[in-house]
Amino acid sequence: MKNYSIAKSRRIRSTPYTSRIEKQGVTSYTVYNHMLLPAAFGSIEDSYYHLKKDVQVWDVAAERQVEISGKDSAKLVQLMTCRDLSKSRIGRCYYCPIIDDAGNLVNDPVVLKLAEDKWWISIADSDVIFFAKGLASGNKFEVNIFEPNVDIIAVQGPKSFDLMEEIFGEMIRKLKFFGFSYFTFKGAEHLIARSGWSKQGGFEIYVEDTKSGLDLYDHLFEVGKDFNVKPGCPNLIERIESGLLSYGNDFDNNDNPFECGFEKYVNLDSDIVFLGKEKLKKIKLEGIKKRLMGVEIETDNIGLSGSVEITNEEGNLIGDLRSACYSPHFKKVIGIAMIKEPFCKASETGKLEIEGKTLSVKVCDLPFI
Amino acid sequence: MKNYSIAKSRRIRSTPYTSRIEKQGVTSYTVYNHMLLPAAFGSIEDSYYHLKKDVQVWDVAAERQVEISGKDSAKLVQLMTCRDLSKSRIGRCYYCPIIDDAGNLVNDPVVLKLAEDKWWISIADSDVIFFAKGLASGNKFEVNIFEPNVDIIAVQGPKSFDLMEEIFGEMIRKLKFFGFSYFTFKGAEHLIARSGWSKQGGFEIYVEDTKSGLDLYDHLFEVGKDFNVKPGCPNLIERIESGLLSYGNDFDNNDNPFECGFEKYVNLDSDIVFLGKEKLKKIKLEGIKKRLMGVEIETDNIGLSGSVEITNEEGNLIGDLRSACYSPHFKKVIGIAMIKEPFCKASETGKLEIEGKTLSVKVCDLPFI
Numbered sequence: 001m002k003n004y005s006i007a008k009s010r011r012i013r014s015t016p017y018t019s020r021i022e023k024q025g026v027t028s029y030t031v032y033n034h035m036l037l038p039a040a041f042g043s044i045e046d047s048y049y050h051l052k053k054d055v056q057v058w059d060v061a062a063e064r065q066v067e068i069s070g071k072d073s074a075k076l077v078q079l080m081t082c083r084d085l086s087k088s089r090i091g092r093c094y095y096c097p098i099i100d101d102a103g104n105l106v107n108d109p110v111v112l113k114l115a116e117d118k119w120w121i122s123i124a125d126s127d128v129i130f131f132a133k134g135l136a137s138g139n140k141f142e143v144n145i146f147e148p149n150v151d152i153i154a155v156q157g158p159k160s161f162d163l164m165e166e167i168f169g170e171m172i173r174k175l176k177f178f179g180f181s182y183f184t185f186k187g188a189e190h191l192i193a194r195s196g197w198s199k200q201g202g203f204e205i206y207v208e209d210t211k212s213g214l215d216l217y218d219h220l221f222e223v224g225k226d227f228n229v230k231p232g233c234p235n236l237i238e239r240i241e242s243g244l245l246s247y248g249n250d251f252d253n254n255d256n257p258f259e260c261g262f263e264k265y266v267n268l269d270s271d272i273v274f275l276g277k278e279k280l281k282k283i284k285l286e287g288i289k290k291r292l293m294g295v296e297i298e299t300d301n302i303g304l305s306g307s308v309e310i311t312n313e314e315g316n317l318i319g320d321l322r323s324a325c326y327s328p329h330f331k332k333v334i335g336i337a338m339i340k341e342p343f344c345k346a347s348e349t350g351k352l353e354i355e356g357k358t359l360s361v362k363v364c365d366l367p368f369i
Numbered sequence: 370m371k372n373y374s375i376a377k378s379r380r381i382r383s384t385p386y387t388s389r390i391e392k393q394g395v396t397s398y399t400v401y402n403h404m405l406l407p408a409a410f411g412s413i414e415d416s417y418y419h420l421k422k423d424v425q426v427w428d429v430a431a432e433r434q435v436e437i438s439g440k441d442s443a444k445l446v447q448l449m450t451c452r453d454l455s456k457s458r459i460g461r462c463y464y465c466p467i468i469d470d471a472g473n474l475v476n477d478p479v480v481l482k483l484a485e486d487k488w489w490i491s492i493a494d495s496d497v498i499f500f501a502k503g504l505a506s507g508n509k510f511e512v513n514i515f516e517p518n519v520d521i522i523a524v525q526g527p528k529s530f531d532l533m534e535e536i537f538g539e540m541i542r543k544l545k546f547f548g549f550s551y552f553t554f555k556g557a558e559h560l561i562a563r564s565g566w567s568k569q570g571g572f573e574i575y576v577e578d579t580k581s582g583l584d585l586y587d588h589l590f591e592v593g594k595d596f597n598v599k600p601g602c603p604n605l606i607e608r609i610e611s612g613l614l615s616y617g618n619d620f621d622n623n624d625n626p627f628e629c630g631f632e633k634y635v636n637l638d639s640d641i642v643f644l645g646k647e648k649l650k651k652i653k654l655e656g657i658k659k660r661l662m663g664v665e666i667e668t669d670n671i672g673l674s675g676s677v678e679i680t681n682e683e684g685n686l687i688g689d690l691r692s693a694c695y696s697p698h699f700k701k702v703i704g705i706a707m708i709k710e711p712f713c714k715a716s717e718t719g720k721l722e723i724e725g726k727t728l729s730v731k732v733c734d735l736p737f738i
Binding site: 002003004005006007008009010011012013014018022026027028029030031034036039040100101106125126127128129130131132133134135136137138139140147246247248249250253275303304305306307322323 | 371372373374375376377378379380381382383387391395396397398399400403405408409469470475494495496497498499500501502503504505506507508509516615616617618622644672673674675676691692
């Protein structure tokens, strides 16, 4: 695909780290929660190999937080998600599909329980803040909802543990997956979670003190020299191979959690109250009509800017491709597609047309690796 | 500023017209409502002169619609805006600030009344659909809320009237400003409003029938040859000179409508029910602490990617610059800034720093022209 430049403006917010990543060689941006999110530092394939071997520091400030606090905050957070949070604990992260009245997805954030009456919703790319404000107003909840000044730095890759230990001491290794705690850097406290948008291991540092965060960003690169640290960003190849789904890419407000493989986060049997609960019960009973699946495509490169229809040999529409990349691991293009019943089973075949070429498609299970 | 490429994906949706504008020479995109919005076809200054003289066709599909229909639709639409819609008429557009419980802005859409129980909210860049869904759920309103398949083509510029008359007949000239009606092209009906995001006159065609819309897009360029038609997009220079405000750029969810000069759309005296009404009454009584103003900056080019602080001679922070461009008309950079009391009056002076340069700033009234 031809390259087009991104027009910057205040509406597409820069992050505190933008001037740094521009010196470090960022070449491409996407926009996420009205903010710049780096999409490439040169070759995505080189970055993929590096991420799987060493350690990267990512500017993911675009993962914005919605802070919900106050008397009814737990009630509101539960109302928005089909995941049972009644036994949730302070200091833990929870992957929580956000659901509307129709049982469809609004977002798939990680929810951090900071206190019994204080939560951060670490959102994917949609304005959950306005959904929360609308619900709070309509239900007359006593809550305070706002976007706090939090700009996440992610440290990802197998050597992230060594690098973070150098800076924060061995206690950082004790963090369990999706646990978080507070660590001090140059006098400022930072919430650090063992999490991140790759399957290569790592941490996310929720920076509230921008000055300390900028110093920390620089320090990560200084100390990181010993671990071959590089700047990076969520990597298209790594996330597709790992089956990490992306709201807006792989699913959106027209899809429900069962269609996206989120069954284990849909708790219909307890007495918790959340939007779309009855709808989801009905959907579960009746069964779904489409499902996210992996696909293998016989070609060596692809660029998507929207859905691409997949048809079978008989010419019937069997689904649509939503994300795709060339996988160095599989030596072919792999992708994530919403496939209709009864075609959503591994080894089903079809074809798609892109840039005038017809390519053969094979359906497979997720995740790829 | 250096150029960075935009990473395309399904999450940053293409429009039905994207392949056409890419053949026609679009050079730069922004992202608006999770969709590609063209930001430049080569020189913005050349495009500015052309827009003020001839006619342009714009792909503004990114101006998405939120359709609200059903028994309680009028109640919900009114609940979201401080503008009194009790006397609103079918076939008219209404510029309506959308307000949250705190009295702050959520969006500043144009609302189209399609029927007593059917509305389109033609939104600026925030997910009003989730605000509406949250409110509807919390208030148990009987409404249906979704994003319809509408992809707007704007026809803007002084010769837009001649061009549109050639295609739709002289009835199109009878449309009053912010009125809309239905016009047929190749068998499909299109809602056409006399509106658009420039002050050069023109129309917006709300395309629901994509096939007919694509034919119409091509036809506009064929017929338009006689009027020196060119592809274009909302023009940064024209919109700042004209004082057309942009949600996310000039104001956001931290600002209230009085601070943005929207007084005439804030109807506090009737008995309509809307969010933040008591807050806005209080704000009106107590007076505002900041206000959007124009600024003139002594330099010949500027590129913004966020707010820039403005200080006065004593070193006090007096406000922040939010949008700016070089104006060929004024032969200097002009901009829109949120200026604090008591500095928000014309001829107040200050300075700002950008890319290591200190520039002098003079506050002035809006609009510039």
